[in-house]
Amino acid sequence: LAKTTQPISMDSYEGQEVNITCSHNNIATNDYITWYQQFPSQGPRFIIQGYKTKVTNEVASLFIPADRKSSTLSLPRVSLSDTAVYYCLVGGSSGGYNKLIFGAGTRLAVHP
């Protein structure tokens, strides 16, 4: 399973766009990139998943360059409620084996 590296913390202000970059130099061909969000005293929650190029949903966008060695989670117009820890994970689902390896994540603080 590929190891990921992401910033330990980030600060932003309400209404700004936040981009969190994750590097995964050893990503395998069948690996997907998945982001989870965790609020204090809660379990992680799935945000978005992608394999290549760009994926967008109602919460975020995920940009993946052609070499797939990094990815960027983009949160448009953040609010105070987006203050959380964001985890980047890389892996694949093979024969029902679906292992997630969490790093320390990026602690995002949104200020008024």
Added chain:
Amino acid sequence: EAGVAQSPRYKIIEKRQSVAFWCNPISGHATLYWYQQILGQGPKLLIQFQNNGVVDDSQLPKDRFSAERLKGVDSTLKIQPAKLEDSAVYLCASSRPGTSGGQETQYFGPGTRLLVL
């Protein structure tokens, strides 16, 4: 649909005592996971069940931790005897096989916060 349920939410015990946590996954989810999350760190997988069979327990301290999944639905995680370093949040998650490639989305419960004194 109802989420993953866990109980208790909080537990305080003394070292060398035993403790058990319970998890009820989302209905229809065949895969169940137990994670340990120490303060300031990401969750660490302890054990993964596929129905009632163990898929991965490589990081489960088997000398003191045990887990079972009854009839492929509910699961319990037990620690006996507890150590100070077991103080953490224990998260249960579940997922169901996807119809296409990619990682299965895991749905997490609120966790049980354990403090060992």
